[in-house]
Structures are given as structure tokens and as C-alpha cells.
Amino acid sequence: MQTFKYLQETLQSSSEVLYFKTIGNTHQYYDFITYDYFILMLFEKGNGLNVMDEVSYKINPFQMHLYFPEQTLFYQLSPDAIVHEIHISNELFRLVSQHLKHSFAYYKKNPVINLTPEVFSKIVKECIGIRDELSMELGIQQIIKYRLHIISMMISREIYDHLPGNDGQPPLLLKKFLKLVILHHKENRSVTFYSEQLGITSNYLTILCRKYYSSTATAVINGEVIQGIKSYLANTRIPIKEIALEYSFYEMSTFSSFFKKHTGMPPSGYREKHFVSRTLI
Template sequence: MNPVFPTLGLDHFQENERNEVRLLDHLTHGKNTITVPHKHDFFLFFLVEESSGTHTIDFVDYPVANQQIHILLPGQVHHWQLADDTKGYQLMMSQALVQTFTDYLQFSPLLATPIIELDEKAYPLFRQEFDQLSAELLLALPDWTLIGLRCRIIARLISRELERNQAFPSKASPILVNYLQLLEENYKIEKLVTFYADRLHITPNYLTILCKKHLNLSAGELIHNRLLLEAKRLLQITDRSVKEISYELGFEDLAYFSNFFKKHTGISPRTFREQL
């Protein structure tokens, strides 16, 4: 049976008067957190100053090196094996907070680059903001308005790096941004492009044109990719049957789900699970 990995909330890591932001100095607190595979219900932005090792996100291994930023999204399964003297900051933000940022959908599971290499110009900017945020949080009476603004700045710096890495277009259409939001909210129950196009008051053809222009994928491919990502997670981290997973993802017919999965991966859901 596959393990059911725990989902951790912000209160697991640190207590403060607001359940929106946590910041851990990895060298002093990082090794006290759970290192077995687990999930979070918040966003984690890990600024690495010095380290080596491996960070596994959704069962993909990424090498850890100096001057990186790691992006972990709510619901992703992760664990890491890091050098004992790893230096850096773990910044945790609630979903509610991140969703107030105008460009938060750059952190979509379909688009975000998990690991960003920071150059000699970018890293000091990140380090300065993390240091300032840390100093504010350590005050007896921290200014939560200022903390929110610093979090917004850090998120914007990350967004800019994503744009530079072409993980998200710098001038994406507002319609496309709204589509990604609708998709994240409805992909389990709505699988037709026409549903999203109707909600956006455009034609399915125009929606596909926008998706291909900015993301090199059709609107339908984005729906399929999001479903496949969730299907793989559920097959990997839960002991639910394939039938239960198919219902969880809105497939009323097990055979249809199995055919859909095999069409896009080349193997059946059961074979995928057996190969883990």
C-alpha cells in the first residue's frame, strides 16, 4: 500500500499572532522540521545561500546548490536531503496571502519552475529582503502591514525571475490569467474548453489562440496536464484504488479514466503505480 503523506499547516513550524507568514533560518531551525515526504497547505519559498544535496518535489529530484530559490506549492509532496551546514531562509506564506498578489498565478502548478538559479545581481536583492523580513518578525511588536509588503516584494522578485527564465510570459493576457484561476478551481469537475470560454465570455478558439501564443499549449492541453499531474500525485501518495481516484478527478467511468491516463502517459494507472 502506498503511504498517505501528512499535510502540514503553518502552525506546525512556528507560532505567532498571525497565521499568514512564517520565516525560518534554516541553519538553526531547518533540521528540526520533518524530513520524510509530506505536503503543505501553504506556499514555501526556500532561499538557499549555501548548500548541496537533493530536493525532491512531486517525486522529481532537483540538485541543490548555492544561491537558489526553491518554489513549493500547496499540495506538492516534497522532502530533501541537504548538507548539515545548509544556510538559507524558509519563507512560508498562507494561500490567502499569496492570492492577494496580482501575479500570484505565476505560481500555478502548471507553470512554476521549482528551482531558480540566482545570479550575482539577483541574489543580494533576495537576501536583503529576507533579512529585513526576519528582523521585522523578531520584533516584540512586528508591523504586519510592513511584513505583508515585504512578502509582496519577495513574491514580485520571484515573479521577475520566472519571467526571465521564460516560465511565465511577462505580459500575459488578463484573460489567460483568469483562465488559469478558473482551471485551478474547476479542473476536477469541468474538462471542456467551452465551459471556461463561456465563463470568460470568449470563444473556445480565441482561448486556445491565447494559450498557444503565451504558453505554447492549447487550452485543452492545459486541462489535461492539470488532471494528469493530480492523478500522478494521488497514485503515488495515497492508497486509494484507481477507481476511487478516477471519481476524485471527476471521471464517472473507470475505463474512460484509464484510457485517458494511458493515452497521455503511455501506461495504465495501475502500471504507473507499480513502477514507483
């Protein structure tokens, strides 16, 4: 497995995010490789083949491909290819990914998104902005972080607009579900609440989530809650007790148990580790 640390050492860089631009087919993955970090690939021109976890995807212009840590990767490009890549360390990716609104399982199952030239240009513009900021001797870390957040939110929006479906009805229900979760996850973590709002049974909502997100309705709701709590812990100094109340946890023990169950560490431990790491770029 190739590590981000190895990449940093090779490039003599301490940055937690790196930008690469490939022109032509000089840079190829000739064998299956596994990485311990996230890679965003934007194919501006050319074609080829990208194989992730032994699933082949055709490369075409204006496509975005998402590679998650510990997947296998292999791709070949045509001589006229132009590719923009953002490589993000796993530690930083855990912070940035709080803006990805769908489960990782869904993204891994649907890693390729066809973009309009306009949307593609907007995402590339943010990538170029990261490159320019990294090249400055006194590059502002917070600007880089904001650009990564913008990119992750744009990815979520594009996934949202490309939800699969035969007659359109299941994706429409799921879009409404996601909107409701975003609006009400702080005070409502019950699947029943959302299914009643949608006029369907809790069981059917879970079936839809399993089919399109490879997840359960409960996991989608809890994922939104956890990502929101992570954001508060990593980016603010708001007391943990106040964060718990913000998310309708009235007992600290319940809040701590819930957070630890989904992250493997207590809220205080997460803040101690990630509030400092937010300055790492």
C-alpha cells in the same frame, strides 16, 4: 498533512508568515510530507536534493525553490548548507499571490529558479526584513505585507526572464503577450485582441500558453483580471460597482457571475472575508 495552524501552535506564534534559517544538515525532511501552506526556499550555500511531487531537483547555491500547498516535499542538505525559508499560511498566500503573474500550474512545473548572486541577495534582504519586523514587539503588519508583495513580484520577474524555448521566439511572443495583458486586461478580455496585436492566430497563442504555462490564453487573461479585482476588494474601499466599471463590466450581474465563477464567492463575500484578513500577519 501538516497544517500551518500546527506550526503556529508548535512555535506559540499567531503570525501568518514565519521565517526560518537553516545552517547545516540538522534540519532534514526524511520522508515525504504534505503541507497546507506555501514555502519559499532560498539556498544560499551547499547542495543536496529536493523532491517535490516525486520530481527530483538538485540543490545548488543561489537557487530559489517554490513549494505550493498540498504538494509532497522531501529534501536533504549537505553539512555546509545555508537555507532561508518563508512559510506563508494559505489564507495570506491567496492575497500575496495576486502579484504572481503566471499560472500556479506553470510555477509547479518550473519550481526551481537559478538566481544571480545580486538578485538572490535582494530577495534574502526582504526575507531578513520580514524576520526583523516579526521579532519586534510592535512590528508593523503592513511593512511585512509590502515585503511579501515585493518578493512575489521579484519571483514573477525572474520567471519572466527564464521562460524556456529553443530559438527564443516563443518566449519572446509570450513576453509581449504578458506585457499586453498587463496593459490592456481592464478593457480587453478577448484572446482575439491580443493575438491580433501579436500578429498570430488565437489558436497559436493558446498553443504557446499551453506549452509554456500549462494554461490557456483565456485563463492567463482572466487570471490577471481576477487578481486585479481581488486587490481592489481586499485593499481598498472603492465601491464594487466602480470596480466593475473599472474592469469594463457594465452589468453588475455579469461582473458578479464572472468573479464567482473564478473564485467560488461573490465580490461582496470576498471583500467581507479578505478585507479584514489583510491585517493578519
